[in-house]
Amino acid sequence: MSRWPDLSRRKFLTVAAALMGAGGLARSAEEKPARRRVLRLAHLTDVHLQPEKQAAEGFAKCLAHVQSQPDKPDLILFGGDNIMDSFDQTKDRTRIQWELWHRVLKSDCSLPYLSCIGNHDVWGWGKKSGASPEEPGYGKAWAVEELRLPKRYFAVEKAGWKFIILDSTHVGDSRHGYLGKLDDEQFDWLAAELKATPKDKPILILSHIPILAACVFLDGNNEKTGDWVVPGSWMHIDTRKLTALFHQSGNVKVCLSGHTHMVDEVNYLGTTYYCDGAVSGAWWGGKYHQFGEGYALIDLYDDGTTSREFVTYGWEAKKS
Numbered sequence: 331m332s333r334w335p336d337l338s339r340r341k342f343l344t345v346a347a348a349l350m351g352a353g354g355l356a357r358s359a360e361e362k363p364a365r366r367r368v369l370r371l372a373h374l375t376d377v378h379l380q381p382e383k384q385a386a387e388g389f390a391k392c393l394a395h396v397q398s399q400p401d402k403p404d405l406i407l408f409g410g411d412n413i414m415d416s417f418d419q420t421k422d423r424t425r426i427q428w429e430l431w432h433r434v435l436k437s438d439c440s441l442p443y444l445s446c447i448g449n450h451d452v453w454g455w456g457k458k459s460g461a462s463p464e465e466p467g468y469g470k471a472w473a474v475e476e477l478r479l480p481k482r483y484f485a486v487e488k489a490g491w492k493f494i495i496l497d498s499t500h501v502g503d504s505r506h507g508y509l510g511k512l513d514d515e516q517f518d519w520l521a522a523e524l525k526a527t528p529k530d531k532p533i534l535i536l537s538h539i540p541i542l543a544a545c546v547f548l549d550g551n552n553e554k555t556g557d558w559v560v561p562g563s564w565m566h567i568d569t570r571k572l573t574a575l576f577h578q579s580g581n582v583k584v585c586l587s588g589h590t591h592m593v594d595e596v597n598y599l600g601t602t603y604y605c606d607g608a609v610s611g612a613w614w615g616g617k618y619h620q621f622g623e624g625y626a627l628i629d630l631y632d633d634g635t636t637s638r639e640f641v642t643y644g645w646e647a648k649k650s
């Protein structure tokens with residue numbers, strides 16, 4: 331099909347010549363002003379830092395890779411599951427992992443960063459932790475402190491964009507240790523935050539558990555069950571409510587997540603959803619499905635568009 335259905339080539343050339351002759355500055359009808367990049371992010375999710383499997387060395391290598399990019403990012407977003415696990419771990423084991431987290435960041439990270447909380451960053455919800463809800467740091471309080479968050483969910487302004495950091499891990503039911511969703515208080519806050527944001531300001535949302543993803547369908551055992559099985563702990567169970575809210579708002583341009591250790595891109599109702607793999611690959615044991623240890627470089631533009639590139643950093647899994 332012709333790109334110019336209502337103009338013959340001859341007529342088009344005549345029009346173009348006339349426009350150019352009129353001052354040399356005229357643009358063709360299809361040409362738009364170039365978008366301008368306003369921020370470059372590195373999204374590092376699912377680090378699962380632990381003393382074993384040389385994870386600290388791997389994390390340091392990943393940070394060095396990010397910081398030696400020829401087109402260096404301005405900011406790192408940590409996508410949660412920053413430590414291997416505190417959900418089911420004792421206080422001592424949890425403390426060891428957070429200390430390691432700070433040690434690596436102090437020696438190997440000179441970029442500013444923001445983080446959200448992952449399910450494995452929540453302390454004590456699992457029975458094996460031996461923790462009680464009365465203890466200081468129980469649940470998300472410890473992670474909020476270690477990750478230097480103002481609150482378990484919050485919003486900040488960056489380079490003309492609004493960043494909304496969500497807390498997507500919630501107490502589960504009899505079938506799930508936890509569920510991906512927003513509690514009512516957080517949902518109401520999010521709705522108010524979107525309403526208060528000018529329509530011309532693009533919004534980025536960071537959550538640990540994906541709000542919407544395609545890869546989750548490829549992580550179950552559908553061949554055996556004859557059904558696509560996507561538990562509410564793999565992807566937000568309140569996706570319908572959230573996508574309706576984003577559609578109504580109109581300026582939620584991109585949602586970033588981790589949790590799946592897989593990489594995909596979904597566009598739904600004008601919002602792009604990126605799952606950005608895992609720094610740890612398969613928990614420092616090699617690739618997970620087809621995805622090696624890596625992170626995403628994400629460019630944000632002034633017109634609300636984005637681009638994403640998933641990059642591996644050359645890590646080879648160690649045995650111990």
Ligand SMILES: [Zn+2]
Nearest residue numbers: 411448449589
């Ligand atoms: Zn997770």
